[in-house]
Amino acid sequence: MIVLKTTQDKVLSVLQSVAGVVERRHTLPILANVLIRKTGNALQLTASDLEIQIRTTADLGGDTGDFATTVGARKLIEILRTMPGEQTVSLESAQSKLLLKGGKSRFTLQSLPSEDFPLVQESATFGPVFSVAQKTLKDLLGQVSFAMAVQDIRYYLNGILFVAEGQTLSLVATDGHRLAFTSATLDVEVPRQEVILPRKTVIELQRLLSDVGGENQPRIEMRFANNQAKFAFGAMEFVTKLVEGKFPDYNRVIPQNQKNSVTLGRVPLLASLQRTAIMTSDKFKGVRLNLEPGSLRVASNNAEQEEAEDEIDIDYAGDTIETGFNVTYLIDALANMDQDMVKLELSDGGGSALMTIPGNEHFKYVVMPMRI
Numbered sequence: 001m002i003v004l005k006t007t008q009d010k011v012l013s014v015l016q017s018v019a020g021v022v023e024r025r026h027t028l029p030i031l032a033n034v035l036i037r038k039t040g041n042a043l044q045l046t047a048s049d050l051e052i053q054i055r056t057t058a059d060l061g062g063d064t065g066d067f068a069t070t071v072g073a074r075k076l077i078e079i080l081r082t083m084p085g086e087q088t089v090s091l092e093s094a095q096s097k098l099l100l101k102g103g104k105s106r107f108t109l110q111s112l113p114s115e116d117f118p119l120v121q122e123s124a125t126f127g128p129v130f131s132v133a134q135k136t137l138k139d140l141l142g143q144v145s146f147a148m149a150v151q152d153i154r155y156y157l158n159g160i161l162f163v164a165e166g167q168t169l170s171l172v173a174t175d176g177h178r179l180a181f182t183s184a185t186l187d188v189e190v191p192r193q194e195v196i197l198p199r200k201t202v203i204e205l206q207r208l209l210s211d212v213g214g215e216n217q218p219r220i221e222m223r224f225a226n227n228q229a230k231f232a233f234g235a236m237e238f239v240t241k242l243v244e245g246k247f248p249d250y251n252r253v254i255p256q257n258q259k260n261s262v263t264l265g266r267v268p269l270l271a272s273l274q275r276t277a278i279m280t281s282d283k284f285k286g287v288r289l290n291l292e293p294g295s296l297r298v299a300s301n302n303a304e305q306e307e308a309e310d311e312i313d314i315d316y317a318g319d320t321i322e323t324g325f326n327v328t329y330l331i332d333a334l335a336n337m338d339q340d341m342v343k344l345e346l347s348d349g350g351g352s353a354l355m356t357i358p359g360n361e362h363f364k365y366v367v368m369p370m371r372i
Helices: 008-019 073-081 134-147 199-208 266-277 327-335
Strands: 002-007 033-040 042-048 052-058 065-072 088-094 097-102 105-112 130-133 159-174 178-198 219-224 228-233 236-241 260-265 286-292 295-301 307-313 321-326 341-346 353-357 360-367
Touching (some): 008 033, 008 088, 033 073, 052 199, 065 073, 073 097, 073 105, 130 178, 134 159, 134 199, 159 219, 199 236, 266 327, 321 327, 327 360
Antiparallel strands (some): 033 042, 052 236, 159 178, 219 228, 260 341, 295 307, 353 360
16 A cells, blocks of 8 residues: 655655654654554654654545554654655555655665554543644743753753633743743633643744744644643644643742833843853853943953953943842843843842843743852
């Protein structure tokens, strides 16, 4: 049976959309494979790592009929990548193997039975469905994902908190040293739901979501259960386990009524921090910020007694404040924004800094100070 027959670029695009979750090393060899299921003309591809399952449906030609098998995902992608985009490729079943043809090239690939592929058992208790534009969710993820922890023993920090309540969807990420918060308005009212999406799920969503704007922008549907989240967008269906645990109370971390604030250009501040960061040591990424009427000075030094100092003219008439921060945390936030101006709020030299966007109540970024 000819399972599919179409151009290389179409096959590769569909295959890559699901293969991101396939692990290189796994205790179950079949999880290195993609499940291929043909029903009539529709071809369904499924990949899983037991925590996340991604499925997509496409019409990629070939014979009409019912057929199912699994084949190594990465090997198939690597072969397809070596072929021209407009070349017609076909995948045929031959006993327990698959035959991939393209031009004058032929590849015989080992397959494993489809019934051995472990599908994720979907929860029976999903909450109400709600949707946002794919671009909206992609932007929200981009505004907070950099603040997620990486392999922290406090496993609930290795992901993003989603809170849907009323007509608001809020996303929060923190690694214990900084916290990013953002929110968007929903079209429908939903009961309060709180879930923590794992880091790998967040990265996959960022990769797969469309950033097309405009009137008819594609949307993504979301449903949450106690231990799972389910997303449907385009031809994709995405089911993921959730991170168990209690996320910190982010409202207590976000400072209120900071008495000193300054609004300044995001790009000049980012450039100043990037310059002074050169003179920080690899282990100790601290910079000193001196805020005084009319100017912001940024300074750093390292173990070789090298120093850097940079000054920005600002419109500020508040208290004189000297404080220190991990420069990477400030750069991360500024580099993930695209606004022209940023607002920096401080109470004193020993407190957290709150970074916001003027005229935008949806985004807040908190950085803990460090001793320098």
